[in-house]
Amino acid sequence: MTEYYILSIYFFLVLSLSLPFLLLNKLTDVMPFSLPNSSIMIIVPMIVALIFSYFNLGISFDQLWATFSIINSKDWIYLVASLFIPIIMYGISYIVYYKRLISSTKFNVSLKTISFAGVLYFVSAVIEEIGWTAFATQVATKSIDSVFVVSVLVGIVWQLWHLFPFLQLGRSRWWILFHCLTAIGYRVIITYFFVQTDYSIYPAILIHTMINLAPELLPMKYETYNPVLTAIIIWSGIMISSMII
Numbered sequence: 001m002t003e004y005y006i007l008s009i010y011f012f013l014v015l016s017l018s019l020p021f022l023l024l025n026k027l028t029d030v031m032p033f034s035l036p037n038s039s040i041m042i043i044v045p046m047i048v049a050l051i052f053s054y055f056n057l058g059i060s061f062d063q064l065w066a067t068f069s070i071i072n073s074k075d076w077i078y079l080v081a082s083l084f085i086p087i088i089m090y091g092i093s094y095i096v097y098y099k100r101l102i103s104s105t106k107f108n109v110s111l112k113t114i115s116f117a118g119v120l121y122f123v124s125a126v127i128e129e130i131g132w133t134a135f136a137t138q139v140a141t142k143s144i145d146s147v148f149v150v151s152v153l154v155g156i157v158w159q160l161w162h163l164f165p166f167l168q169l170g171r172s173r174w175w176i177l178f179h180c181l182t183a184i185g186y187r188v189i190i191t192y193f194f195v196q197t198d199y200s201i202y203p204a205i206l207i208h209t210m211i212n213l214a215p216e217l218l219p220m221k222y223e224t225y226n227p228v229l230t231a232i233i234i235w236s237g238i239m240i241s242s243m244i245i
Contacts, residue, residue, distance in 0.1 A: 003143035006058040010048060010136060011157045018044045018161060025168050033117060033216065036165050042124050045131025045161075058139040067134040067201035075197045082193060082206035086186075090214040092233060093226050117216045118209070125208035132158055133204040137191055147191050148242075155187035178227035185234035186211060 021041035031039055053061040132154060140150040159180040166176045186207060193203035215221045 049131040049135035070200040078193045078203045082203040086210035086214045121212040122209045125205045129204045151188040151191040155184035178231045181231040
């Protein structure tokens with residue numbers, strides 16, 4: 001089977017097998033940090049990727065596992081960048097909302113809460129990126145030379161997968177649109193780092209972790225997040241970087 005066919009089947013299975021998890025939102029909320037119950041569907045991309053790899057559809061299990069064993073000393077700059085890029089994005093929103101934040105009383109962020117959130121979001125990032133990066137992105141790069149095209153392809157499906165949870169959280173259409181554009185921008189960065197580090201999954205895990213964790217570090221959390229501003233900044237950075245690199 002060609003990589004295009006494998007990816008098509010993979011994306012179809014991930015999207016379709018995730019739909020039943022949306023029914024969990026009809027139950028009493030049990031997830032922390034206001035996450036929808038359907039968040040449990042993060043296991044689907046990983047499980048489908050493991051099944052595909054077991055049957056050597058696209059990449060072998062050894063190739064999938066190799067993304068965890070690749071770490072070179074020269075890659076430290078990508079790891080550091082992975083930690084700080086999301087923080088910088090949210091930090092800009094913090095600056096924009098500075099006066100509003102100063103007048104807020106919601107500064108009750110505890111070390112215990114942040115530690116728990118860090119572990120939770122790190123583990124969930126590992127689970128998700130096994131599917132989206134270690135499998136889907138690696139398969140896509142076998143037949144598509146352009147990092148940008150691979151990023152947009154995987155990124156669009158990644159955000160389609162998030163669409164119903166966003167709607168169930170009550171997000172507006174404009175919020176969803178610009179947040180998805182922001183997330184696809186992050187996927188461009190993730191894919192570029194993935195290729196530049198010889199297919200190491202760690203930058204993807206760190207970026208994904210910090211995308212979710214960074215709001216927990218700020219007063220008012222997602223109330224300080226401006227998806228329009230963030231989308232403009234991240235895509236401006238990508239365009240400028242593409243002209244320099």
